[in-house]
Amino acid sequence: MHSQRLTTPQPAADRRIPLVDLAAMTREVRAEVDAAFAQVLDSAYFIGGEIVERFEHQWAAYCGTAHAVGVANGTDALHLALRAMGIGRGDEVVIPTNTFVATAEAVVLAGATPRFADVSADTLLLTPASFEAAITRRTRAVIVVHLYGQTPDMDAIGRVAASSGLAVIEDAAQAHGASWRGRPAGSLGHVGCFSFYPAKNLGAFGDAGAVVTDDAQLAHRVRVLRNHGRADGSHYDHQALGTNSRMDALQAAVLSAKLPRLDAWVANRRAFASRYRAQLDGGPVRLVDDRSDAGHAYHLLVARVPALTRERVRRRLSQVGIETGLHYPMPCHLLTPYRGYEHGPLPVAEQTAGQIVSLPLSPHMTVEQVDRVCGALQEMVTAEAGTDVA
DSSP: OHHHHHTOOOOOGGGOBOSSOHHHHHHHHHHHHHHHHHHHHHHTOOBSSHHHHHHHHHHHHHHTOSEEEEESOHHHHHHHHHHHTTOOTTOEEEEESSSOHHHHHHHHHTTOEEEEEOBOTTTOSBOHHHHHHHOOTTEEEEEEEOGGGOOOOHHHHHHHHHHHTOEEEEEOTTOTTOEETTEETTSSSSEEEEEOOTTSSSOOSSOOEEEEESOHHHHHHHHHHHBTTBOTTOSSOBOSOOOBOOOBHHHHHHHHHHGGGHHHHHHHHHHHHHHHHHHHTTSSOEEOOOOTTEEOOOSOEEEEOOGGGHHHHHHHHHHTTBOOBOSOSSOGGGSGGGGGGOOSOOHHHHHHTTTEEEEOOOTTOOHHHHHHHHHHHHHHHHHHHTSOOO
């Protein structure tokens, strides 16, 4: 069996199925982006300015919030939101341990302590019960991560937070176009934080991020902090310890060009995800659950396979031209910089981290590609299940 794997012929380039097809997304918006870049170049205003402000207004309207503040990246969005809320030394922030490291990183950078919580065995998202169990007398806020593009039960989480007087911060870095019972991601807590990393549902051509909120004072504080703590209308009067986290005009131009297509792209993602579910139903591969009351934006489509066979399955898929990913292979509380913050085992996150595989999903893929991935995945998982791995 092993010699057969080594001699598997490599597929032609046009037969490969990427995890995400950024080239196809770029081709669709190329004309609009070229025109937008020309506008930026003609203006010679490359950081902030009218083009950034225009996108901020557009993004606030899309999220259903009063304010949006463009920043340099999604990590800064979380970090600056925490600082603008006065959360820092001596405070704890509850976060799900099943998340990208930036969630925990932002808490520590703000001077606070992450309080890790376990996740649902079905959705791999924070639950009201796991959130409540993690609360201590030092807890000031919870960062709810809309992982893979799906929101958890925001009504129940909001009730737990309200009963303990805690702020709700949305890490919506993977949730562009997602919703909870008809309400857009970003508008479900006190503040929402987005990344526009290129692979996101709405991605820039580099790093960018945004903070959205209905709180005018909070938005103002983020604007001050992102710009070296400058006072309004002044270049050299720095009234707060800030940082340099301003959005580039070129990235704002890209985002404004892409935004009108976001809903259609998310609809395509949902349609392909539905086909995946139909194809894989009843087979050896289980997809992470999709809640009926959450408007899943399907930034990622994540399957679960037996942990002992996952890496061999991924290698075999790669050999036939199917790219996969891992989001994420190790819970945050087990990563070296964060081991000092753990307060006990988090069994669901620890177990499922060895099972998850992200499957190809893009707005521009084809049904034939979906069918090919499903057929190969089921065949290989079934074959590997019968392999002696001792």
